[in-house]
Amino acid sequence: MLNIQTIRLISFFVLSYFINSTSAASIPGSDISHEGSIVYNIAVNIDPSTRMLEGKSVITFNKTREHTLLLDKQFEVTQAFIDDMPYAPQTDSEQSHYWQIPYTILRPHRIEIHWRGKLHPLDEAIDHEQTLGRPIAVSGEAGTFLPDAANWYPRVANGLVRYTLQMTLPAGQRGLVPGKLIDEQDEDTGYRARFEFNHPAGGIDLMAGPYEIESDHYSGIKNSPIRLRTYFHPQISQLADDYLATVKRYFELYESWIGAYPYTEFSIVSSPTPTGFGMPTLTYLGINVLRLPFIKNTSLGHEVLHNWWGNGVYPDYKSGNWSEGLTTFMADYTYKEQESAKAAREMRQGWLRDFAALEPGQDAPLTAFTSRTHGASKIVGYHKAAMFFFMLRDLIGDELFNRSIQGLWNMQRFKVTTWSNLQSIFEIISAQDLSFFFDQWLNRTGAPSLTITEAWQEPTDFGHRLHITLQQPEPAYQLRVPVAILTDEGEKSHLLDLQQTMQTFTLDLSEKTQSVILDPDTRLFRLLAPGEALPILREVMVNPTTTTVILSDNDETQQTAAALAEKLQRRTPKILTADQFLTGSPTLVIGLQHEIDAWLESRGLPEKPEEVLEKGTAQIWTLTGPEDSPMVIVSAQDKVSLEALIRPLPHYGRQSYIVFDGRQAVKKGVWPMQVQQVKIK
Numbered sequence: 108m109l110n111i112q113t114i115r116l117i118s119f120f121v122l123s124y125f126i127n128s129t130s131a132a133s134i135p136g137s138d139i140s141h142e143g144s145i146v147y148n149i150a151v152n153i154d155p156s157t158r159m160l161e162g163k164s165v166i167t168f169n170k171t172r173e174h175t176l177l178l179d180k181q182f183e184v185t186q187a188f189i190d191d192m193p194y195a196p197q198t199d200s201e202q203s204h205y206w207q208i209p210y211t212i213l214r215p216h217r218i219e220i221h222w223r224g225k226l227h228p229l230d231e232a233i234d235h236e237q238t239l240g241r242p243i244a245v246s247g248e249a250g251t252f253l254p255d256a257a258n259w260y261p262r263v264a265n266g267l268v269r270y271t272l273q274m275t276l277p278a279g280q281r282g283l284v285p286g287k288l289i290d291e292q293d294e295d296t297g298y299r300a301r302f303e304f305n306h307p308a309g310g311i312d313l314m315a316g317p318y319e320i321e322s323d324h325y326s327g328i329k330n331s332p333i334r335l336r337t338y339f340h341p342q343i344s345q346l347a348d349d350y351l352a353t354v355k356r357y358f359e360l361y362e363s364w365i366g367a368y369p370y371t372e373f374s375i376v377s378s379p380t381p382t383g384f385g386m387p388t389l390t391y392l393g394i395n396v397l398r399l400p401f402i403k404n405t406s407l408g409h410e411v412l413h414n415w416w417g418n419g420v421y422p423d424y425k426s427g428n429w430s431e432g433l434t435t436f437m438a439d440y441t442y443k444e445q446e447s448a449k450a451a452r453e454m455r456q457g458w459l460r461d462f463a464a465l466e467p468g469q470d471a472p473l474t475a476f477t478s479r480t481h482g483a484s485k486i487v488g489y490h491k492a493a494m495f496f497f498m499l500r501d502l503i504g505d506e507l508f509n510r511s512i513q514g515l516w517n518m519q520r521f522k523v524t525t526w527s528n529l530q531s532i533f534e535i536i537s538a539q540d541l542s543f544f545f546d547q548w549l550n551r552t553g554a555p556s557l558t559i560t561e562a563w564q565e566p567t568d569f570g571h572r573l574h575i576t577l578q579q580p581e582p583a584y585q586l587r588v589p590v591a592i593l594t595d596e597g598e599k600s601h602l603l604d605l606q607q608t609m610q611t612f613t614l615d616l617s618e619k620t621q622s623v624i625l626d627p628d629t630r631l632f633r634l635l636a637p638g639e640a641l642p643i644l645r646e647v648m649v650n651p652t653t654t655t656v657i658l659s660d661n662d663e664t665q666q667t668a669a670a671l672a673e674k675l676q677r678r679t680p681k682i683l684t685a686d687q688f689l690t691g692s693p694t695l696v697i698g699l700q701h702e703i704d705a706w707l708e709s710r711g712l713p714e715k716p717e718e719v720l721e722k723g724t725a726q727i728w729t730l731t732g733p734e735d736s737p738m739v740i741v742s743a744q745d746k747v748s749l750e751a752l753i754r755p756l757p758h759y760g761r762q763s764y765i766v767f768d769g770r771q772a773v774k775k776g777v778w779p780m781q782v783q784q785v786k787i788k
């Protein structure tokens with residue numbers, strides 16, 4: 108079973124397969140050739156019981172530069188021609204057959220390749236990270252997944268392609284590739300389906316399995332019929348209706364917000380491995396992921412939206428992938444806004460907390476983000492980028508933001524699009540120079556760190572004059588800093604236009620101010636001040652200077668505590684005994700309940716907080732220790748309860764406190780933010 112933390116990672120789609128691509132195919136009749144293009148006609152026959160694949164591809168090349176076709180060496184090339192002349196492949200050191208296709212002079216080149224070979228066995232025990240790391244073509248009765256990057260067909264190494272593809276599978280198996288389903292026969296003798304993708308695509312991913320297909324229709328804003336389908340394994344076929352109903356909601360949301368859906372279908376496809384991929388016209392999600400009740404309300408919408416951002420307007424990977432940030436903002440984050448202002452604020456605060464807990468060296472400018480390879484790249488590539496769009500909307504207003512989004516869709520559909528293309532569109536539509544905004548948020552690492560260094564007031568003839576001094580390190584960000592001013596009459600918001608490292612603002616107010624709060628709603632991407640965010644577990648887990656204090660003097664309990672510390676920190680822990688405890692660095696303290704209580708008291712640290720006083724076999728919580736250093740306390744009833752934490756606890760890095768009953772987390776939470784508030788005399 109997957110735990111929740113893993114699922115959260117999985118739920119974000121990864122576009123990496125679309126960096127290169129192309130594909131193929133031959134088969135009767137369909138002509139989608141196009142000037143200045145690469146067009147495939149592919150016919151492929153797959154038998155998952157023997158894992159044999161047999162393919163034929165006819166590729167029309169009409170290009171003004173050379174291209175390379177790659178085919179993995181696990182396949183045997185049985186025939187290959189260029190313009191009806193034999194054209195044997197060469198073989199490179201990277202285990203691929205390849206063909207160099209010259210640029211077109213007079214008429215398009217016609218390349219025909221026949222190939223066959225055995226696919227790798229499907230390994231259902233594989234996890235999502237492994238799926239990302241190993242683009243291999245796998246097949247088995249439970250599922251076939253041929254990712255483009257596995258070179259399972261003679262694939263163009265660099266370039267966009269259009270294709271038709273016909274697949275043949277044994278009876279009981281059904282499959283698909285991104286694109287429009289042209290025809291389909293499902294008979295006792297086998298399954299046959301033909302797809303056409305008539306836009307420039309990054310590549311071809313093929314999926315098959317013992318699917319039960321459910322269909323529905325949606326009438327798009329242009330009154331164009333959109334075919335909705337689920338391709339689900341039999342064990343989850345009862346979920347199909349719910350998924351189909353929910354997916355319509357997303358189409359309504361995004362068509363009215365951005366513009367018409369560019370395709371004629373959308374399918375939700377189950378995978379026997381815990382993947383989470385989005386491709387044009389479909390999403391491919393693990394069976395166990397689809398079973399989770401919240402996926403319909405989160406990841407599904409995210410994947411649907413990728414048909415606009417990512418698979419509709421293509422990111423330019425060389426200059427940074429903006430599509431995950433925009434998708435996270437318009438999907439995951441938007442659903443929080445729909446829920447409540449509080450839920451949305453908590454999501455923003457979670458992003459800032461995670462950012463604050465990055466390990467040294469893990470931060471990178473947004474322009475360096477291509478796709479998620481580990482947790483840290485998500486914190487920048489998804490969360491900081493989503494906050495970028497949130498702040499951009501605050502800067503130019505909802506209406507201009509939405510018109511810019513629609514402009515992006517109208518102008519850049521099916522085009523590779525850079526951050527600077529986005530900037531131009533937002534600048535044209537908002538009629539504002541946004542260069543400082545794009546530059547400081549895209550090209551710099553880190554985040555501004557803001558403090559109110561002084562705030563005072565003096566009486567005037569009309570009321571009170573309030574002076575607020577804000578400070579930030581060099582080089583200064585340009586920020587509109589929200590502050591809340593509390594008076595007898597209530598709370599009022601103001602925006603302070605900060606341009607310098609130290610700047611004083613003067614406000615004439617009718618009432619006397621009691622206090623000033625900096626960015627009370629967390630609307631800026633910034634480094635949280637010490638004390639502003641109380642620690643989460645992750646800060647102690649990832650910090651290389653963390654020390655571990657083990658309180659027990661029993662050998663076996665000590666060993667269990669050390670094993671837990673190692674699992675949490677993913678390295679050999681630096682272990683100290685209770686009397687060696689040094690202050691100032693992040694600290695993990697592990698002990699049995701009575702030992703912990705006594706130790707906290709002897710150190711003058713706060714006792715076990717109310718939130719974890721419940722029943723349970725172990726309690727874990729964070730506190731701010733000496734010299735503002737984060738501290739994690741692990742307090743277990745006995746050795747067995749401590750041992751039970753080893754597997755689950757590392758997945759709760761984003762929490763501030765957790766109560767476990769055995770291996771089950773029964774309560775968890777994050778300490779509320781402590782806003783920067785300055786009282787005024």
Ligand SMILES: [Zn+2]
Pocket residue numbers: 119120121409413431434
């Ligand atoms: Zn995504």
